[in-house]
Amino acid sequence: MSILKKLVFPPRCVACRCLLPFDGEGGERALCLDCRAEWEIEKLTRCPDCRRAMLDCRCMPDMIRNAGCAGLVRLVSYDPARPEGAANRITHNIKRIKDSDAFDFLTAQLLMPIQKRLEEFELEITDMTVTFCPRRHSARRKYGFDQSEQLARRLATLGGAKFVALLERRHTIFDREQKRLTAAERLENTSRAVRLTRAGCQAAGERVILLDDVVTTGATFSACADLLRGAGVQLVIGACLAVAVKKPRVKD
Ligand SMILES: [Zn+2]
Ligand SMILES: [Zn+2]
Numbered sequence: 001m002s003i004l005k006k007l008v009f010p011p012r013c014v015a016c017r018c019l020l021p022f023d024g025e026g027g028e029r030a031l032c033l034d035c036r037a038e039w040e041i042e043k044l045t046r047c048p049d050c051r052r053a054m055l056d057c058r059c060m061p062d063m064i065r066n067a068g069c070a071g072l073v074r075l076v077s078y079d080p081a082r083p084e085g086a087a088n089r090i091t092h093n094i095k096r097i098k099d100s101d102a103f104d105f106l107t108a109q110l111l112m113p114i115q116k117r118l119e120e121f122e123l124e125i126t127d128m129t130v131t132f133c134p135r136r137h138s139a140r141r142k143y144g145f146d147q148s149e150q151l152a153r154r155l156a157t158l159g160g161a162k163f164v165a166l167l168e169r170r171h172t173i174f175d176r177e178q179k180r181l182t183a184a185e186r187l188e189n190t191s192r193a194v195r196l197t198r199a200g201c202q203a204a205g206e207r208v209i210l211l212d213d214v215v216t217t218g219a220t221f222s223a224c225a226d227l228l229r230g231a232g233v234q235l236v237i238g239a240c241l242a243v244a245v246k247k248p249r250v251k252d
Helices: 003-008 033-044 062-066 086-093 100-119 137-143 147-159 183-191 219-230
Strands: 071-078 129-132 167-169 194-196 207-215 235-244
Touching: 033 071, 033 086, 062 219, 071 086, 071 100, 071 207, 086 100, 086 235, 100 147, 100 235, 129 147, 147 207, 167 219, 194 219, 207 219, 219 235
Parallel strands: 071 235, 129 207, 207 235
Antiparallel strands: 167 194
């Protein structure tokens, strides 16, 4: 961020929004020291199913596995019952504030676990095409950006991979927040929420990293993975900041 921009928009912690030093001194870039410590602890929290740290957890919602996704890298778990946690505040804020420092920090956090997972497939990130699960039109219009696209673009740049938008949103019948929809509306929406872009239709044989910020029900993520596999994509590896541990409450 330029000095002038920092004077007009002083850097703030992406979790608690406190003011940060201008120069990121002492490691306080994107997060203040307290929130950074909390974030590191959340990364070590064990998965309730496999008891591994979230970074090493291989659990994947069946829906995502069935869609042909070969892995899902995540950093932390998302617990809707703990809105005050650092991870929850980060994922909440990056949907609303386009904070370059935060996106750079989170992308850097994702890079190594993704590289580690790719090694298992004898692949490097430079062999991959990076794409993302697109945000709803209404939300993109409201906030002016797509947080998953931000992560995907930066990951491609950081790792030397190719970034291509392979998927796009359709205009859905119920363009409200997923969590405010009834189960029937949600199902109807998800089945027609995304489609391949022109580039996506020509992605046969590619190996793809599919980025999303948070995987909650896994419905949209599965729909995206399914479309990519249907287009002939050879390998889909998912990556996100957080996976929901508990089923989020659905208001009917
Ligand atoms: Zn903070
Ligand atoms: Zn697990």
